[in-house]
Amino acid sequence: MxxxxxxxxxxxxxxxxxxxxxxxxxxxxxxxxxxxxxxxxxPAVKSLGVFLDYTLSMQTRISFIIKTCFFHLRSIASIRRYLTHDACVKLVVSLIFSRLDYCNSLLAGLPASSIHGLQRVQNAAARLTLRKTKRDHITPLLRSLHWLPVNTRIFYKLSTLVYKRLNDSAPEYLQSSLDLYTQPSDRPLRSAADPLRLHIPRSKLASAG
Incomplete structure (x- = not known):
């Protein structure tokens, strides 16, 4: 400094x-x-708009997203009768999905119980957009809006980043973070025939506690 x-x-x-x-x-x-x-x-800090807690459970970030999104959903609900379908979709995408999708790759690997709260936000947004109630099954509503569920959106984001890395179209920091697998010279393996296989780093978790 x-x-x-x-x-x-x-x-x-x-x-x-x-x-x-x-x-x-x-x-x-x-x-x-x-x-x-x-x-x-x-106990938690904010970096580039993302809350990180000391256990890296992402619960602080998830709670903040849920609280903020439901605030905006209540605001949209108060004027929903004046909005067309397309206008409501644009509001939801700009105010809700911009928060659900921001840095959502950090949520990969979290238990389903942690993602459930974010899925509730998306379900509420879909029902508000289509003027449906809680009694209506959510899967057909998401399909009609062409909205992927939250956990699938996270997987899609990661898949997109990996695809860009494999095709040399990712930023430099991603290019250097993901390495292609190199076959050991003394152990020819059948898996080495895949030129797009990524190297999986070893993890030591025995001393985590």
């Missing part, structure tokens, strides 16, 4: 200590010392 002539504003800076609840509870450190500045640890 000194080389770039920048100074840390400790009043507007927070730090995030990541770990399990048990691990964090056992620690006594409460802040981070950076030269003359004291940066406190927070």
């Amino acid at each position: 000194t080389e770039n002539k920048l100074k840390l504003n400790s009043e507007k800076t927070e730090a995030l200590l990541v770990g399990t609840r048990q691990k964090i509870a056992s620690l006594t450190v409460t802040d981070l010392q950076l030269n003359d500045a004291t940066v406190p640890f927070a």
Whole structure:
């Protein structure tokens, strides 16, 4: 920061200590010392519009999205009778789906119980758009609107990023993050015949707790 002539504003800076609840509870450190500045640890921080909590469960982000989306849905519902179908779709896409889809690849791998709240938002948006009630089954409504369910939208986003990487059309930071599989010279494998196979890094989870 000194080389770039920048100074840390400790009043507007927070730090995030990541770990399990048990691990964090056992620690006594409460802040981070950076030269003359004291940066406190927070249970959740916001970076580029995304809330990250200390367990990386994404629950803080999901709760914020749900709260914000239902606020906008109530606003749209108050004027729904004055809107055409196309106008309502545009409002929902701009106010609701822009939040459901923003950085949604970070939600990949979360349990279904975590995604359920976001799916409730989409279901409410579909029923509002089509003027349906809770008694109407949601799957035909989503199909008629050509809306993918939330978990499928997440998978679609990841698939798009991988496709761009394999076709060299992704940004540089993605190109360098995903490596193609290299066959070991001493172990010829049948799977090596696939030129688009990605290298899967090893993960060590035994010491996570």
